[in-house]
Amino acid sequence: MLSIILLAVALSIDACIVAFSYSLTLNKNLIKNAFIFSFSSAFFQAFMPIVGFFIMYYFGLKFIELAKKIDHFIVFFIFLFLGIKIIKDAFKNETIQIEKNLSFKIVFSLSVATSLDALAAGVLIFSSKLDILDCIFIIFVITFVLCFMSFCIAKSIKLNIKLLQIISAIIIILIGFKILIEHTIKHI
Known part of the structure; x- marks a missing residue:
């Protein structure tokens, strides 16, 4: 059980960082x-x-190996696109354009991009003969709580909004580069 809790925390880290970063763009x-x-x-x-x-x-394993060869490129381009969009929006007008709500497209893209590495968790669960329902429940609860906390903590920071938007975009782009580099190095 402890291994699944630690797995859930590890899986949720990217989502928490993105939640923290993207919440900085909302008012x-x-x-x-x-x-x-x-x-x-x-x-x-x-x-x-x-x-x-x-x-x-x-x-x-053949399908999993194929997915591992391309997932990091998909995540990188999604994060790069969203990061550039945030930076562009920060400089769009003299008046800062802050979104009131996350759009469905952004929420969906970020959620899928930060969860692609969780495919491998299914392989671990399968090979460990763990109960899949218990595992996904633990992963769901831990990810939800940690993301919600990250989102709220970010909103308690009182700094220049344009600066926060740029910082959040840079963080999102850097996560994309981190994932791309880590996965590329693994395949060398």
């Missing part, structure tokens, strides 16, 4: 946006191990 509806982002992130963090589990069950 209204904190609880609503925190709930939506946290729920979406937790859902995909819990859903991806199910996908990995069934891929292992039906197709074995």
Whole structure:
């Protein structure tokens, strides 16, 4: 059980950093946006191990190896696009354009991008013969709580909004580079 709790925390780290970073670009509806982002992130963090589990069950390691070869490129380009969008929006007008709500497209993209590594958790769960329902419940709850806390902590920071937008964009882009570099080095 401890191994699944630690796995859930590890899986949720990227989602928490993104929750923290992206919440800096919002100025209204904190609880609503925190709930939506946290729920979406937790859902995909819990859903991806199910996908990995069934891929292992039906197709074995060959499909997982293929996914590992391209997932980091997908995540990198999503994070790069979103980071550039945030920077562009920060400099759009003299008046800072802060979003009131996260759009469905952004929430979906961020949730999927931060959960792609959870596919491998399904492989771990499959090979460890752990109960998949217990595992996904723990992953869901831990991701939801940590993302919600990250989202709310970020909003308690009182700094220049334009600066925070730029910092959040840089963090998101750096996470994309980190994932790209780590996965590329593993395949060398």
